[in-house]
Amino acid sequence: MASIKDVAARAGVSVATVSRVLNSHPSVSPEARARVLAAVDALGYRPNAVARSLRTDQTRTLGLVISDVLNPYFTELARSVEEEARALGYSVIIGNADERPELQDHHVRTLLDRRIDGLLVSPTDGGSPLMLDAARAGTPMVFVDRWIPGVDVPVVRADGRSAIRDLVAHLYGLGHRRLAIIAGPAATTTGSERVEAFRDALREHRLALPEAYIGHGDFQADSGRRSTEAFLALPEPPEVVFAADNLMALGALDAIRAHGLRVPHDIGLAAFDDIPWFVHTDPPITAIAQPTKELGRAAVRALVDRIEGRPPQSVTLPARLVVRSSCGEHAPTRRSNP
Amino acid sequence: MASIKDVAARAGVSVATVSRVLNSHPSVSPEARARVLAAVDALGYRPNAVARSLRTDQTRTLGLVISDVLNPYFTELARSVEEEARALGYSVIIGNADERPELQDHHVRTLLDRRIDGLLVSPTDGGSPLMLDAARAGTPMVFVDRWIPGVDVPVVRADGRSAIRDLVAHLYGLGHRRLAIIAGPAATTTGSERVEAFRDALREHRLALPEAYIGHGDFQADSGRRSTEAFLALPEPPEVVFAADNLMALGALDAIRAHGLRVPHDIGLAAFDDIPWFVHTDPPITAIAQPTKELGRAAVRALVDRIEGRPPQSVTLPARLVVRSSCGEHAPTRRSNP
């Protein structure tokens, strides 16, 4: 592969001049520029980003560590992150933690070793020493979707509280009283917050959330399946199950179908996170939609602000309820979006 | 951030010795090793991968350029690629082409600039000059899923031909005669091959594939929607629509529902690529499943073979038909997997 020296030799100038042309530094004569450009072209020269990074101490690369790529919500988030990053002149390297803290640490470590300019994280747990150290050491960092309390890092996320209140009101209006939730891991903010918001909303209707109606999931389909089976085995099973993410909703659906039950006739189902397929499931699933694209964009902007020395800002965007027919027979109250 | 010099100073040895310890070179005295390790620990030193790469001319990184991350098939492929790569000591950087040739080129260029050790590509088109040049220049490269004919690069893919023949036999057995397909872009191998396999299978049953029954899609949901609308507007609409990927099937479902039609009563639907949600759609969708994980693994192995100087091998794995109820009322002939 041709190096800057080859270009310099062919153009009859020094490597300094080649470098200046490549970085569009103003003080280069038109003739020199032309000769360099011609040499670059002839040689098919491409600057070595590794060498440049070593020298400039910046990689123009962002790291994104997400909890689970197979979750459509995170896939969409990742895509929006890459899009915005590209617009701002950055690449992004994605690390998939698969909801496993050790794997999350593996990726954080690899990314740090590669000297990425900044890190976007949706933490799988309460924060490993590695991540806490990185934050303290001043690595530019922003949390997306989930965050770690007590760490001085901007957070970009959606607030599902009011959408969850809308959901509970909707369920109550349909006559349901026994409402269960499949929660995410308590160590994650989205895991605990959604349960709390749900519990608070129930309380407004003077409804309790018994321990048996709380499934302890891990945001993966399998745990949705297991929790739902436990609910169904109860002497008094819930009338509606609210899954705290779309994968656990998938697992719940699997379990319900395995028991020969029908939604919503035998049991209702709602999910946090909306995906295109929810329109076509049997029946269409009532869900809480996050402004995923906007979250990705805002997260990148906050991180790049931090990297480039501007004060970064935390952002909280509202989620919204999308009523479909998975929770009851009534003609659903139509909301903004079908 | 501490550098190798800091470690050397603290341990009272030269940087060469530190480097040897870090790379577990045998000729280091136990005492020196211990002092270095202690210094590394005290300083929280982490080697700079950028510097190492510049020096060794290898990044231990693979590039993966896929056509569309939002497509669950590619998401799963990406995940399996990362998993296998990690097992072999490599990281992977994913570039999402979004089915856009310019974006594909952007990622190939960026990846090449970063001096990745090898490139895994699922080409969006017939091959840009950039990609062709890279292949000719000897960049270790492997095509996954889709490939470019006439380029000397190993290909790892699934052969859907026999599964498509099974599908057509299944449809024929159900009494359907007017079968349509929503194809992918003709410039992609999977785009053209699936149509040809479909046409060949129809011929075995003395059925024709009229031009009007070929939708020209681009593997995205919107094109599935448009093609289906065109089918439905025909004087004699098809009895079954076969979408060449799952996103176009989603679009087809949208269009069918928008017309107030029901699957399979009014029109049948089948898809290439199977996804977990197909079990829960209304009705469950008959699909052709690829051995996605195995494809990802095999592709990484072929690429790493190539990188490490072993002869890489092309691999073709079979896809298989999964019969559900979206094509007809008959009790479906059960196949290996529900």
Added chain:
DNA sequence: CTGAAAGCGCTTACAG
């Protein structure tokens, strides 16, 4: 406007 030179953080023959 231009070039010689230093230096980013590593690795690795080479000499001892």
Added chain:
DNA sequence: CTGAAAGCGCTTACAG
């Protein structure tokens, strides 16, 4: 077993 030194491919003050 160990260290001094060269060098990977760049960028960038510095001097002219």
